[in-house]
Amino acid sequence: MRAARRDALVRRPRVSRRGSRRRGCGLAVRHRVRGLVVVAAVLAVCGAALLAACGAARAQASDLGVPYRHPGAKSGRYTPLTRVPATADVVTIGAYWVNIYGIDFQSDTCYITAYVWLTWTGGADPTLTLEFANAVEDWQLQKTMAYPRPKILPDGSRYQEMRINGLFHQDYDLRRYALDTQHIVLYLEDGTRTLDEAVYLADRDQSGLDNGLAIPGWSVIGLTSQSFVHDYGTDFGDLSAGVDATRFTSLEFVVEIERDVDYFLWKLMFPLVIVLLTNWLALLLRPNWIDLRTGMPATALLTLVFLQVAYSANLPELSYLVLMDKIYVMAYAMIIVTLAQVIWSNHRLKQHQLDVTHEVRRLDVASAVIQFAAFWSVLGYLVAMR
Numbered sequence: 001m002r003a004a005r006r007d008a009l010v011r012r013p014r015v016s017r018r019g020s021r022r023r024g025c026g027l028a029v030r031h032r033v034r035g036l037v038v039v040a041a042v043l044a045v046c047g048a049a050l051l052a053a054c055g056a057a058r059a060q061a062s063d064l065g066v067p068y069r070h071p072g073a074k075s076g077r078y079t080p081l082t083r084v085p086a087t088a089d090v091v092t093i094g095a096y097w098v099n100i101y102g103i104d105f106q107s108d109t110c111y112i113t114a115y116v117w118l119t120w121t122g123g124a125d126p127t128l129t130l131e132f133a134n135a136v137e138d139w140q141l142q143k144t145m146a147y148p149r150p151k152i153l154p155d156g157s158r159y160q161e162m163r164i165n166g167l168f169h170q171d172y173d174l175r176r177y178a179l180d181t182q183h184i185v186l187y188l189e190d191g192t193r194t195l196d197e198a199v200y201l202a203d204r205d206q207s208g209l210d211n212g213l214a215i216p217g218w219s220v221i222g223l224t225s226q227s228f229v230h231d232y233g234t235d236f237g238d239l240s241a242g243v244d245a246t247r248f249t250s251l252e253f254v255v256e257i258e259r260d261v262d263y264f265l266w267k268l269m270f271p272l273v274i275v276l277l278t279n280w281l282a283l284l285l286r287p288n289w290i291d292l293r294t295g296m297p298a299t300a301l302l303t304l305v306f307l308q309v310a311y312s313a314n315l316p317e318l319s320y321l322v323l324m325d326k327i328y329v330m331a332y333a334m335i336i337v338t339l340a341q342v343i344w345s346n347h348r349l350k351q352h353q354l355d356v357t358h359e360v361r362r363l364d365v366a367s368a369v370i371q372f373a374a375f376w377s378v379l380g381y382l383v384a385m386r
Helices: 002-011 017-062 260-285 290-313 324-352 356-383
Strands: 075-080 089-104 109-120 130-132 142-145 157-168 180-191 198-202 220-231 247-259
Touching: 002 109, 002 356, 089 180, 089 220, 089 247, 109 180, 130 157, 157 180, 157 356, 180 198, 180 220, 198 247, 220 324, 260 324, 260 356, 324 356
Parallel strands: 089 198
Antiparallel strands: 075 220, 089 109, 109 157, 130 180, 142 157, 180 247, 220 247
16 A cells, blocks of 8 residues: 555656746746737827828928819709608798899899798798898898788688798809890798608699789899709718708799880980991992091991990999990901001002993992991891890
């Protein structure tokens, strides 16, 4: 028994205290190394992020003194409303136009006086968020409510009416001046609720024009209305807004007016035709009346310049030619042709006094007839062209 125990003790490996201490120290070192590696990785990630943020801030700070060109700076579009969202409150809006005055082509504005009413069922009061989108000066826009609070109609819907008077911006198109047709527009838009919350529809039955609506120099053609979706293309910096936060309901009422043709005929064309007749008359005079034949086209040219300056004073600085400009360009060309022909005829008469008199006179008459026919033909084409 004692021998067996002794043999077992001999076979059992002996572990010294120093060995156990070394093994414990190795495990502790490994754990510490792992912890240091994790801490170093976290610090590296944080440092990289900090360096990236500092680099972006440094780059932005370096560009503070340089103009930044925003990509897609122009955005926003109007598209016709094709369907009413199921979640939207339908607001029916009518307009009764009373007066249009102060049409100013220089500032693209005019004054509008009208009655506007709104009918809706439930939901928020749309009169609190209603905006006149093309009003030029909101502080001058007069809105007089008919009732202190919305009126309840027999069918349970709510009703409010207001009288408006103010200055509104208009997009005038003067390419056909002075046979132009203009559109006087009243834009209404919800300034707070998006398209999924409110939709504006026109009151087609009751909207109209006052029988006393008259604009001096213009004929009123009629009234049209249409609902649009105004997509601004931006959430105005509100990061909590949804995808549809850029789309709002919009409604436009348009009064179409047409300039009276009498203004074109008697105020603009009549003086021009008199000047051109004076120019053509020079070609019908005797070829040897050199001074008179030369002075008449020259005087007509100066008169034409003053006439163009007179009608252009009513127009803004435009980048395109209006109808009257094209007519005057043709008139300038004819006067210059007449001057050139008179000078050429005078030169020939000085060289051959008697031999070419009849020939020169025949050519002058033919030129006058051709210019007369060409003027009225081109004028008819320009007027008929749309």
